[in-house]
Amino acid sequence: MSDNIVLCGVGGQGTVLASQLLAAAAMARGLPVKTAETIGMAQRGGSVFSHVRIGDGAASPLIGCGRADLIIAFEPAEAVRQLAYLRAGGTVVVSSRPIIPVSATIGGPAYDLEAIMAYLQGYVENPIVVDADAAAADLGSEKCLNVVLLGAAVRTGALSLAVDDIRAAIRMRLPERFHELNLRALEWAPVTACA
Amino acid sequence: MHEEFLMGNEAIALGALAAGVNVVAGYPGTPSTEVLEAVAKRNPGTVYVEWSVNEKAAMEVAAGAAYAGARALVTCKQVGLNVASDPLMSLAYIGVRGGMVVMVADDPGPISSQTEQDTRTFAQFAKLPIFDPSSVAEAYEMIQEAFDLSERIGSPVIFRATTRIDHGYEAITVADGADWRRTEPTGFARDSSRWVIFPRLSRANHAKIEARNARLSDELSSYTRNFIMPEGPSAPRVGIATHGISTMYVEESLAADTCPRLLRVATPFPFPEDLALEFLSGLDEILCVEELDPVIERALLQICGKHGLDVRIRGKLTGDIAPAGENTVASVGAALAAFLGTAPPARVGPNALRLPVRPPVPCVGCPHRASFYAVKKAMGVRKTVYCGDIGCYTLGNARPLDMVDTCLCMGAGITVAQGIFHVEPDTACFAFVGDSTFFASGITGVINAFYNQADLTLIVLDNSTTAMTGHQPHPGTGRTMMGATVEKVSIEAILRAIGLAVVETVDPLDHAHAVETVRRVADEPGVKAIIFRSPCVILAKPQATSHVDGDSCIGCKRCILEIGCPALFLEDGKARIDSSLCTGCTLCEQLCPVGAISGGERL
Known part of the structure; x- marks a missing residue:
């Protein structure tokens, strides 16, 4: 049993914390875990990714192309950017909200959300699209998209972790004043079984 | 434990x-x-x-x-x-x-x-x-x-x-x-x-x-972290030599029964020669899977030459492994498949969809954006050169700011600007340096330029931290890693002690004042300095946000096109601000020609 997860997004969105919560949840279950993080210049608004490998048989912290079971994308274009890692039949959980790069707003190649979502739908069967704007409005915070996505990801059943494992990881890893918000965030996304 | x-x-x-x-x-x-x-x-x-x-x-x-x-x-x-x-x-x-x-x-x-x-x-x-x-x-x-x-x-x-x-x-x-x-x-x-x-x-x-x-x-040949992994029962008479994280990529790519003999080198210098001889014994061909330089490959070639061994050593020098760049599970898997003549791992083609690029940019609300913009506006069409340095502010090269013409190494901006001045005395030469880089290796450059009678404007981008690497303290912050609060080293005092007659400190987010200061100071003779001081927005965590009054906005896009702030975008012909990103720095408010943006608070 092993889970290979790619988390991706834009620097500053909280991908590193999400990967840490997954790792903490796996460790609490007694599972071996390795991760690789993007830390450094790319964190300043650039494309970032984390690789999380849970279970036996992971030598490298990096996942090979076509070997990820799950992509958790904090941004639609970044989901597409990482698709080469997804194995056939793998799952994609993606935030609906685009973050338009400055290169596009000042007249570079345009950000075409419709084309991006269409490509994603064509590449993966039933990508799980999380409505980030609705989540932020309901939860009253922009800061917990990472946990909303984790909740959606875990409930696909694509991982060997359960919602309770992430709940415990939140209590263990986050300061107490953030528990209530993040526990609500974890429950926010509707239950969607993956195909 | x-x-x-x-x-x-x-x-x-x-x-x-x-x-x-x-x-x-x-x-x-x-x-x-x-x-x-x-x-x-x-x-x-x-x-x-x-x-x-x-x-x-x-x-x-x-x-x-x-x-x-x-x-x-x-x-x-x-x-x-x-x-x-x-x-x-x-x-x-x-x-x-x-x-x-x-x-x-x-x-x-x-x-x-x-x-x-x-x-x-x-x-x-x-x-x-x-x-x-x-x-x-x-x-x-x-x-x-x-x-x-x-x-x-x-x-x-x-x-x-x-x-x-x-x-x-x-x-x-x-x-x-x-x-x-x-x-x-x-x-x-x-x-x-x-x-x-x-x-x-x-x-x-x-x-x-x-x-x-x-x-x-000799000793390191028996160091347990330098080791030979014996070949699998049905392995060919070839070997793999590797090191570091590439060892893991090799492990990911090979099945145990067909895995050739493997040499893992943990001390590439002094090279464990005896162990390597044992590894080479009886093999016809070796693939060296290395990241960066072909260190093991050269050592094995040397050993083969020295001992007259007829073993073919392949790797970067033979074009089997890419000479530059990071190895990945995929790149190592492909190289091993080609070497062993096995089926290459499934290749996933590039996305058919062309995605907009997303290089790193200065953060929303970063004071460096305001500093670069002030200099850009002040100098207009004059003949200038902007020498940058190492830090977050290297990102000032991104369009639309496009304010970094050179970047070489820590502290080089000042002395590179000096070198350009000696060849092009009619160019207004600027050197941008961050506070931590100034202390690290900028001071000697300023002394060099001052002593050797250069004419250049030094811009110190002082956000009072080492931001790019995650906000470490430095001599200007008055904090040490032992937790002590100590006397701050003053950048102004250092510059004045060197002999600079003009040293001005300005808030870059006070745009009009910043522009006026640059215009005035740049025309002074010799080496002169402006310190743009404003805290790193990641540390300051401002709470205000600016917003655009849709009725007043004339859709001129000036705010979007001039400063490249990631929070600004155009929607239905009007500028909009993503309130989840905006820090209320007010720079866009100050350059809006019709005063349609408000709500921010300058730190």
Whole structure:
């Protein structure tokens, strides 16, 4: 049993914390875990990714192309950017909200959300699209998209972790004043079984 | 013993603590920074730890401590080792008493660096033993072994890791604090025949170093982290030689029964020659799977030549492995398949969809954006050159600001601007330098330019932290890694002491005043300075946000096109601000021609 997860997004969105919560949840279950993080210049608004490998048989912290079971994308274009890692039949959980790069707003190649979502739908069967704007409005915070996505990801059943494992990881890893918000965030996304 | 989920750099720090390190000095640089930070965080109170002003200072502090019998650790990134190379090259000849490890983080890719240099090659040049771990768990153990070797041979040793180990996390078993080694430094013993480097001493010591390294090559052949993994039952008569994180990529790519004989080299210098001979024995062909330089490949070629072995050595020099860039599971898998004649791993083609690029840019609300914009507006169409430097503000090169014409290495902006001035005296030369870089290696450049009668404008972008690497303190912040509050070193006072007549400090987010100041100061003769002071927005965490009044906005797009703020975008012909990103810095408010933007608060 092993889970290979790619988390991706834009620097500053909280991908590193999400990967840490997954790792903490796996460790609490007694599972071996390795991760690789993007830390450094790319964190300043650039494309970032984390690789999380849970279970036996992971030598490298990096996942090979076509070997990820799950992509958790904090941004639609970044989901597409990482698709080469997804194995056939793998799952994609993606935030609906685009973050338009400055290169596009000042007249570079345009950000075409419709084309991006269409490509994603064509590449993966039933990508799980999380409505980030609705989540932020309901939860009253922009800061917990990472946990909303984790909740959606875990409930696909694509991982060997359960919602309770992430709940415990939140209590263990986050300061107490953030528990209530993040526990609500974890429950926010509707239950969607993956195909 | 207990288990912890650790970043590689944290594991290295805990390993150093477990080895009884007494003194730790370094300069921040991705991907090395977290080692020193973790030492400071886990400091039982007995370790002296400092962010030095630069790597050269760190190396010398550590050397002094090791002269006095302490165990000392230096941390830096690969290009930081260049800065520290002067003391290190000499220290290799002088040696130490306490164990001294120089921890260097290499950055294949490069992901966050100017060069893709390989510290294994540097170690050969410096004639110093080097350790090259393959995993987080091994890094923890190996740094302790590095301290032991250093102390035993009385020489600094290099410990080198790469990004995927530095910034990889693993759950590993570590010693409890109570079981950490306690090192009692013996103190410095005066002996000028040992500690004062003179040509006569260097000549004698050079011969000793060569003899020691030959001896170490023998010893390291039986170091358990240099090993041969025997071939599987149905393996061909070929071998794979590898190192570091690439070992893991090889492991991911090969099945146990057909896996050829494997050589894993953990000490590329001195190279474990006897072990390599055993590895080569009976094989026809070797593939060296290396990241960065072909260090193992060259060593094996040398051994084959020396011993007249008829083994074909393949790798980077034969075009089987890419000469540059980071290895990946996919690249190593493809190279192994080609070498072994097996089916290549399934290749996933590039996306059919062309995505907009997303390079890093200055943060929303970053004061550097305002500083660059002020200079840009002030100088207009005048003939200028903008020399940049190393830090967040290198991102000032991004369009639409496009305000960084050169960037070379730490501190170079000032002296490069000086060089351009001497060739093009009619160009208004600017040098942009951050506060931490100014202290690290900018001051000597200012003195050089001032003394040699250059005409240039120095812009110090002072956000009162070392932002790019994660907000480390420096001499201008008045905080140390020992937790003390100390007197701040004043950038203004330094510049005035050098002799600069014009030194002005301005808030870059006061746009009109900033522009006026640049216009005025740039026309002064000689070397003059403007300090743009405004706190890093990541630390300041401002609460206000600006918003656009849709009725007033005329859709001129000036705010979007002029400053490239990631929070600004156009919707239905009007400017809009993403309130989840905006920090209310007010820069866009100040340049809106119709006053349609409001709500921000200048820090």
